[in-house]
Amino acid sequence: MRSIYLVLDMENDLVAEDGPSGKGPLGQQVRERGIIARTATAIAKARAAGVPIGFVRVGFSPDYRECPTTSAIFGGAKQHGLFKLGTRGTEVHADLAPQPGDFDIVKHRVSPFYGTSLEPVLRAHGIERIFLSGVSTVAVVQGTVRDAHDRDYVCVVLEDCCAAASAVDHAAAIAVLQRFTTFTTSEAVDFAA
Template sequence: MKASNKALLVMDIQEGIAQRYANSADFFTPFQQAIKAAREANIPVIYVRIAFRDGYPEVSAKNKMFSAISQNGGFTETASSTQIHAAVAPEHGDAVVIKRRVSAFSGSDLDVVLRAQQIDTLILMGIATSGVVLSTVREAADRDYSLVVLSDACIDADPEVQRVLMEKVFPRQADVMSVRDWVARILL
C-alpha cells in the first residue's frame, strides 16, 4: 500500500460520545493501534468531531437528533463533551475537522483538507458504526474515495446492527478488515 494517498479518519471519538461506550480498560486499544500504525507508515491521521456553535444556529427544529441537543445544551465547540478523548489525542500537525451533522463531510471542510493533500483512500474508524461510520462510508463512496473500514475500531450500541453493517452493507463500498490485518498490510 502506498501511504502518500491515504488518510486515517478518527471519527467522533470524543469525550461525550466515548464515555457512553467505554466499558473496559482495553476499549481504546484498537483505536490506539490503528493510529500508531498510521503514524509509523506516514499516513496522515485526521480527527473528526461533532460540535455546534453557541446558540446552535446550524440546528433545525426539524432534526430530531440535534434539536434535542440544542434544547438540552452541550456539544458546543468549547464543551468538554466535544473534545477528542485523551486516549487518542491528536499530535501536533494532525488536522482536526469539526462537523455539524452525522457524516464526516456534512458541514465540515474535510473534503477540502483531503483534496489539498491529494488523499484518495480513507481508512475509517469511529463511534458509532450506525452513525458517523455509515454516513461517512456512503458519502465518501459517492465522492469516489476508496474506502477501508476497520471493523474492530468501529463501535455501535447494537451488536446486530454492527454485524449487518460490517458483513453485508459496508463490503459493497469498502474493504472491511480488522486493525490487526490492516496494520500487517500497511507495514509490509
C-alpha cells in the first residue's frame, strides 16, 4: 500500500517557542508532549522507509485575500499578522526542515483537502494510506482524518506527535476519531508495513 506522511501545521506561528501560539497553551502542550522531537523521529523513519513527506501549512497572501473574515479561527489573522506567507511564521519549524522532494501543501482553511494541491498529489502518486500528525488535534488532525476517510484513504494518526491547547482537548479529539482511523506512536510506527 503506497503511503505518505503528512506533517500538519508544524509552522513557527503555531509551534515555535517564540511564536504567537508557542507562547500560549498550545505551545505549552507542544513542549510538554515533546511533539517536535517526536515528529522529527517520525520523519526520519518515514524517509528511511522511502515514504514521501508532505508538509501542510496554513498561510495567506500578504494582503490576506484568501482569509475568511467571518472565521472564528482565522478571522483575526490579518489584524495580528498571523499566517502570512513569505514570513518566518509560516515556515516549517527548523527542527523538522523540509528537504528537496518533500511536498509543500499550503492551505487557507482547516482541512488540507479544501482548495489545495493535496488530492492531485495523492492521486498522481497512487497514495492509498496517509500517516499524519500535527497541531492541533481538534482542528487540522480531525479535519484531515475526516476528509481523507470520505475520500477512501486509510489513515493512521501518530498520536504522540499531536497536541491541542489542552490535554483534555487532545484526548477528546482522539476519542472521537477512533471511528475513522487507527493510531500508533512515533516509536511503534512501521511506515513500510
